[in-house]
Amino acid sequence: MAAPLTDNEALFQFLLRMGDNTLILGHRVSEWCGHAPVLEEDIALANTALDLIGQTQMWLGLAGEVQGEGKSADDLAFLRDVWDFRNLLLVEVPNEDFGRTLMRQFLFDAWHSIQLGHLMKSSDDRIAAIAAKTSKEVTYHLERSADTVVGLGDGTAQSHDFMQTALDYLWPYVGEMFTSDPVDAAMVKAGIAPDPASLRADYDVLIKRVLTEATLTIPDSDFAHKGGRTGAMHTEHLGHLLTHMQWLQRAYPGASW
Numbered sequence: 098m099a100a101p102l103t104d105n106e107a108l109f110q111f112l113l114r115m116g117d118n119t120l121i122l123g124h125r126v127s128e129w130c131g132h133a134p135v136l137e138e139d140i141a142l143a144n145t146a147l148d149l150i151g152q153t154q155m156w157l158g159l160a161g162e163v164q165g166e167g168k169s170a171d172d173l174a175f176l177r178d179v180w181d182f183r184n185l186l187l188v189e190v191p192n193e194d195f196g197r198t199l200m201r202q203f204l205f206d207a208w209h210s211i212q213l214g215h216l217m218k219s220s221d222d223r224i225a226a227i228a229a230k231t232s233k234e235v236t237y238h239l240e241r242s243a244d245t246v247v248g249l250g251d252g253t254a255q256s257h258d259f260m261q262t263a264l265d266y267l268w269p270y271v272g273e274m275f276t277s278d279p280v281d282a283a284m285v286k287a288g289i290a291p292d293p294a295s296l297r298a299d300y301d302v303l304i305k306r307v308l309t310e311a312t313l314t315i316p317d318s319d320f321a322h323k324g325g326r327t328g329a330m331h332t333e334h335l336g337h338l339l340t341h342m343q344w345l346q347r348a349y350p351g352a353s354w
Contacts, residue, residue, distance in 0.1 A: 101279070102279055102280065102283060104283060104287065105163060105165075107279070107280045107283035107284065108163050108221075108283075108284070108287075108289065109160055109163045109164050110183060110280045111280055111281075111284050111289070111290060112156055112157070112159055112160035112163060112224075113157070113160055113173070113182075113183040114183040114184070114280075114326050115156040116152075116153050116155075116156030116157035116160055116170075116173070116174075117153075117157075117182050117183045117184035118184045118185055118188055118205075118209075119149040119150070119152040119153045119156065120149070120150065120153040120157070120174055120184070121182070121184045121188045121189050121335070121338065122149055122184075122188035122201075122202075122205060123145075123146045123147075123148075123149030123150040123152075123153060124146075124150075124338060124341075124342050125188065125189070125191075125192060125198075125201075125338070126142050126145050126146040126149065126198070126202070127142075127143065127146035127150075128192055129142040129143075129146075129192065129195075129198065130142070130143050130146070133195070134195055138195070141241065142198075145202070145238055145241075148234040148238065151234075152227075152231045152234070153170065153174065154170045155170075155227045155230070155231070156170075156227065157170035157173045157174060158170040159223055159224070159227065160173060161173055171346075174342075174343075175342070175343045175346035175347070176343075176346065176347075178339075179331055179335050179336045179339055180328055180331075181328065182325075182328065182331065182335065182339075183325070183326050183327070183328055184325055184326070184335075185205075185270070185273055185274060185325050185326055186270050186273055186322050186323075186324065186325035186331065186332055187201060187204065187205060187267065187270035187271065187273065187274070187325075188201070188205060189325070189331065189332055189334050189335045189338060190267070190270065190332065190334060191334055193263075193266075194259065194263075195259075196249060196256070196259035196260050196262070196263045197259075197262075197263040197266065197267065199242055199245045199246060199249070199263075200246060200260060200263035200264055200267055201263070201267055202238065202242040203239070203242035203243055203245075203246045203304075203307070204267055204270075204271055204304070206235060206238045206239040206242050206243075207239060207243075207300055207303050207304050207307075208274045208296065208300055209235050209238070209239075210232070210235050210236060210238075210239045211296050211299050211300055211303070212290075212291070212296060213228045213231060213232040213235055214228075214232065215290065215291040215296070216228035216290060216291075217229050217232060219288070219289050219290060220287060220288035220289055221287075221289050224289060224290070243307045246260060246307060246308070246311050246313075247307060247310050247311040249311070250308070250310075250311025250312055250313045251310065251311050251312045257312065257313075260311065260313055261313055261314065264308070264313055264314075264315070264316070265316055268315070268316040268318065269318070269320050269321060269322050270321070270322050271321070272319065272320070272321025272322075272323070273321050273322060273323050273324075273325060273326060274293060274296070274300070275293045275294050275296060275297045275300075276293060276294075276321070276323055276326070277292055277293050277294050278326075278327060280327075281293055
């Protein structure tokens with residue numbers, strides 16, 4: 098039986114989860130740079146990716162401080178192996194097409210905005226400050242992704258089909274956002290973060306409103322892929338993503354601009 102987590106270890110794991118979510122999604126979104134369907138979307142997606150990477154720097158920077166081993170945000174981003182990542186499985190799935198990319202963004206943004214709203218009241222002032230700063234960016238991310246989902250879902254027959262297919266594919270990854278474990282229990286006990294399960298009701302109301310306007314049907318299934326946020330299991334896609342993201346630092350250790 099594994100030894101129970103100390104408060105500091107639990108906080109470190111929580112910060113990794115927040116930072117890894119934005120890091121991996123930021124990298125995924127950045128893959129559209131130079132490849133988006135129109136220039137305006139290319140710029141918008143690049144800006145979203147930059148916001149997410151900036152948020153990562155704050156979350157992983159604080160994680161390095163909490164860990165107390167002298168590691169920077171860059172060290173945690175580029176020198177960990179796949180089994181040490183704690184991101185949601187949702188953010189590591191491939192872009193596939195523009196519809197899936199924006200549907201994934203919306204499903205994440207909806208959760209992210211609610212989570213940050215609670216974290217702004219965190220008992221840890223450092224976390225509350227990061228949440229307050231990043232929530233301004235995420236409010237815009239959510240507005241944009243929701244508007245795009247509605248525009249495509251309630252657009253042409255073809256765009257509607259693309260968005261429904263994307264929702265059907267991504268829906269089994271949504272439930273992981275609301276699973277709880279000993280790390281979450283420690284965060285709740287310390288007043289640092291909410292119980293993930295407590296966010297589900299607000300999330301369901303938000304996405305139902307948007308997806309109804311988009312004329313999309315929410316799948317009738319409560320099955321959830323799990324394992325990403327605990328590190329127990331990732332998809333095969335994360336290893337390939339990290340190969341692209343980390344190769345320069347691995348090939349030239351300690352390289353800096």
